[in-house]
Amino acid sequence: MAVSEAVEAAPTRRWGRVLRFGAVLTSILLLLFGVPWWTLVVSGAAWPTGAVVAGTVLFAVALLAFPALMVLGHGPRRVDAAAVAGDTALGVIWVLFVWAIAGNVLRLVLxxxxxxxxxxxxxxAVAVLAVSAVLVAWGYVEAMRVPRVRRVDVAIPRLGAGLDGLRVVLLTDTHYGPIDRAGWSARVTEVVNGLDADVVCHTGDIADGSVDQRRAQAAPLGAVRARLARTYVTGNHEYFGEAETWLGHMRELGWEALHNRHLVVERGGDRLVVAGVDDRTAAGSGLAGHRADHAAALAGADPELPVLLLAHQPKQVAAAVAHGVDLQLSGHTHGGQIWPFHYLVRLDQPVVSGLSRHGERTQLYTSNGAGFWGPPLRIFARSEIALLTLRKG
Incomplete structure (x- = not known):
């Protein structure tokens, strides 16, 4: 192929990808909004003409406004009011879509x-609306409440006797965002401080937005207490814009930023390696020196010591197994956040929630996370602060 032909072909391929993406996105939106519209408005209920027109206009306006709100709220301008409106619309339409499908199963029964x-x-129609309204209201309360404490004992054979009973608190996926939750953040810190932790870990996705935008919401993290260490690694959301700034800000708040490195904590004469790696998306961020590097994180660590690893995504556990990690702590999944989204999460991640074993040595604890991404809803996926008590197994 001549050089000129190659140059002409590249823009053509790019436009082809753009058009395919646009077609897929349009199809998804038409399905998301169309199924509830048909089920509630025009499926055969013979509502009065005025009700049909009003319902159709409502769905049409929501469909047309939704992409604009998402771009305005989550694009370069980051207008928080638009983000709240778009995220809420996404949550509501997802719930309506899911239960409209369930409603059409009910139609077959009837x-x-x-x-x-x-x-x-x-x-x-009435059943779909009633169930959806209850779930949206309940889901909002669940999303905005202070997370419950989930207590788990983890047996680690290589753990020294002096570390038996070590209390590790996992606070992750706080997602400080366009809804101001500074008060919520302060109450979360109170709960964490009441758990008498030896080590507190944050496995990323601190916020959606810049440090300047979310400084007040993140400020209570500076008051978190731990006897031995407060440790943090980046999540994928940090790489949407300000990973380096968030790493620096967490250091300013007194946390150890485990940017592909480790530290050693000691109690009762026994030691534990606490290591951290960048999120798996870091390599594609364009930031120099950012990638998940387990070898660098464990360089110089005594191979006889047990290893606690912080890694944002559960799927990073494969590398943890290869490097002999005893326990990996992760978040990212939110437990699915809005049922039945956890089935889609499971297609991407090996675990959605809880404690699991991988290989002969490595265990993985996946937290549902403390906050929420996007829609301010949690449905059948309660938020959590995890208290892991390490036991000599």
Missing amino acids: TAASVTDPTRSRVV
Whole structure:
């Protein structure tokens, strides 16, 4: 191929990718908004004309406004009011979509029971609206509440007797964002400080936005107490813009930023390596020196000592197994956050929530996280602060 032909072909391929992405995105949005619209408004319920028109206009306006709100709220301008509106719309339409599908299963049951329209479609519409309204209200309360404490004992065979009973608190995925949760952050810190931790870990996704935007919400992290260490690693959201700034800010707040490095804590004459690696997306961020580097994180560590590793995503456990890690702490999944999204999370991650074993030595604890991403909803995926008590197994 001539050079001129190659130059012409490159923009063509790029435009082809853009058009395919646009087509896929448009199809997804039409499905998300279209299924609830059909189920609630026009499926055979024979609502009055005014109600059908009003419902159709409402769904059409929401469909057209949604992309603009998301771009305005999460694009370069980061307008918080637009982000809140777009994120809330996403959560509500997801819940309506899921339960509209369930409602159409109910339609089949009613059809088998010889219930005809318009009664059948009206029963389905009312059921979908009622269930969705209850779940959205409950999900909002769950998202905004102070996380519950989840207590787990973890047996580690290589743990020294002096470290038996070591209390490790995992606080992750705080996602300080466009909804001001400075008060929530302060109450979370109070809960953490009440757990009498030896080590406190934050495995990333501190915030959605810059340090300047979220400084007040993150400030209570400076008051977190731990006897031996407060440790932090980056999550994927830090690499949306200000990973270096967040690393520096956490250091200013008194946390040890484990940027592909480790420290050693000691109690009762026994020692534990606490290591951390960057998020797996760091390599694609363009930041020099940022990538998940387990070898660098463990360089110089005594191979006879047990290793506690902080890594944002559960799927990083494969490298942890290869490097002989005893326990990896992760977040990222939010436990799915809004049911049944956890099925999609499971396609990308080896674990969605809880304690799991990988290989002969390595265990992984995956936290549901303390905050939420995007929609201010948590449905059947409660937030948590994890208290892990290490036991000599």
